[in-house]
Amino acid sequence: MSTVVKVLQETDEPWAVKSGGHNPNKWMASVQGGPLISTANLNEVIYNRPSQTIRFGPGQSWENITDALKPYGVAVVGGRLGNVGVGGYMLGGGLSFMSAEYGWAADNVVEFEVVTANGDILKATNSTNSDLFESLKGGGSMFGIVTSYTTHARPVGDVWGGWRIYTGGKSKEMLAAVRDFTENYPDPKAAIIATAEVTLGSLADIWVVFFWYNGPEPPKDTFKQFDNIRHIIDQTKTRTLDALMRFNDIFVLKNSIYTIGTETTVLPNKTVGAEVMEAFYDSWHKNAVSVKDVVGAVASIAFQPMPKVIPQISKASGGVVLDFDDKVDRIVFELDYSYWYAKDDARIDQIMQKTYTELGDTVRRFQQQGKLPEAHLPLFMNDMYFRQDFWGRLKNKDKHVATMKKYDPSGFMSNTKRTQGFYVRQ
Template identity: 50%
Template structure:
């Protein structure tokens, strides 16, 4: 959520004061920009697209849908005049209140900035921030190319790219932001610029993980990588002390030694207070028709009670993973980054596994009182190895 007075960076937050109402004035100054008023069908639908229930409960005074960089610039210029607090929303996956949501101010939705244009000659693609990753994958399906992107298709492109972007492909190609060749950016003074490593080296670097603090990105030009079929899906395990220990040991080993750069995993645990739900879900990915022996063997040996892995297109896998997106049910989230011990250090594997087991035990212990107190509450935690 931002204020944009003239000549002030787009990330600054200022106190509310007397101000004009852009929801009323913009139709006069920029009549081609779509403006959606509160409690209409489209307004309500947009609010339901947040990953976090808390964000969706905030009420923007209107929602603006620019279709190109010029319309974004017109909005920014108008906001500079009215000095209104506003927010920008791509997929709405950010769970923090007021980051991509707002109460009582205008919301800029990038939903109409949804182009996907593949250039096979340069092996790049131009992506609008309003896409979700399943939409990108579907539009590229059959082209023989894919983009380093989200592991669940429902995640939006804009916030993901500007936050760095951990991908199943990250061990092969790096963070998603590493694949960006240029950004089309609207600055706080409504100027439209093309940011490359040569034209604006410091800004180019800052946009790769720096979030939306430097302006509004209206398109990303990214590297496209040749892609055939992939293998992936889920393993499901019942939670028991022995299974918990075995899975966390396997995850620690996977994170420390990363057996194959084409492989990726996410391990999640879910539980309720009375034990009606208490199981593990594992997301698996391999960039190839079948993973070679040794890549996922430790997990398979723990004997999942259900296995949905198979060979499929990348678009099919990203879309399939959307079963885990439960909109309207998530309220709050927190994250921790835990460095693994240095390779070669004494007892490094034992220390790594023990650390994860302590974290998991604490999650269960701390969560139990809340789970018993709040009916219908489900606690979930995820372990996501980050390649060295």
């Protein structure tokens, strides 16, 4: 990798790096007219029992890492679906089912091995190249090419989880359940992803809720908000972690074109909860149904709880670039559009921008009305659309820009004429 970077420095060709495969958006891990650098062979998974750490390569997927670690009863704080790739996930911060216990995935990193813009191979830890270490914990790809991650090993045995499907007619109940679950977070071992979907030309509105409990069985009432809503399919049970990861992959629509985007909101209080949560849903839904004539279109919005406990744990471990504070509970939205044919790219591009812009406008309108408090609302890089501005929503931008200029004074890694990513907009 060092040699590759040095050679690229002598050319003016566009280039890109592809790791295990995380962000499906246009321009991510792809290039035209230049070399695509694959990390597929950087696929080691090494468990160090004495230090209770795990070293793994960026070319891996989470299901393969989980398989390799199963005999040892340990896991990486990592992806929630098995086929998700490692590299982009880790560099974007990484939201995990275990984040309420251990923070972001990046909080669990103890060492990065990274090739910088001049081809140097560096180790970055909290004591060696510590500024680079801090910026790699969720700051994306503009600081170098990471060739391995070493993280804490976390104990894991059988877990409880899977998913339930609910009809779209349960939307008001689902939105209330998500709000209440986030505010009254029941147990750090518990997690959910609540996803509303529009498919089959808007004929099928459904909710798919992914459940997780880090143990063989959740205590009674852990998920009471959702237990009280009638479902049509229940696929939750006790499983091994590797089995759960692969089972969750069933909702990955292979051979479709995917786009993802995001927005962040403060959690509304109970008094205005129904009004605010339903407005978020309605803002998304009117855009989602507008693409019903696009062949193969599936639109979804995931409500991802971001309780105060996650930034609290992150802060205690040194924090990540994504500077959520622990003053309020939040929800991180993931917006997805998938479809079959490239001829619809421009149409989906427009509707994605409209969807996240109008959702953000809805958040700000409620803040102006006093129905949501003012709060810091950064964007979660792992769910961002390629047109969104990660660094423009952070308070700590200048610190990390200084680190970038130190290790890459010419801006080679973030030259948007040659490569793409979530870089600082000048």
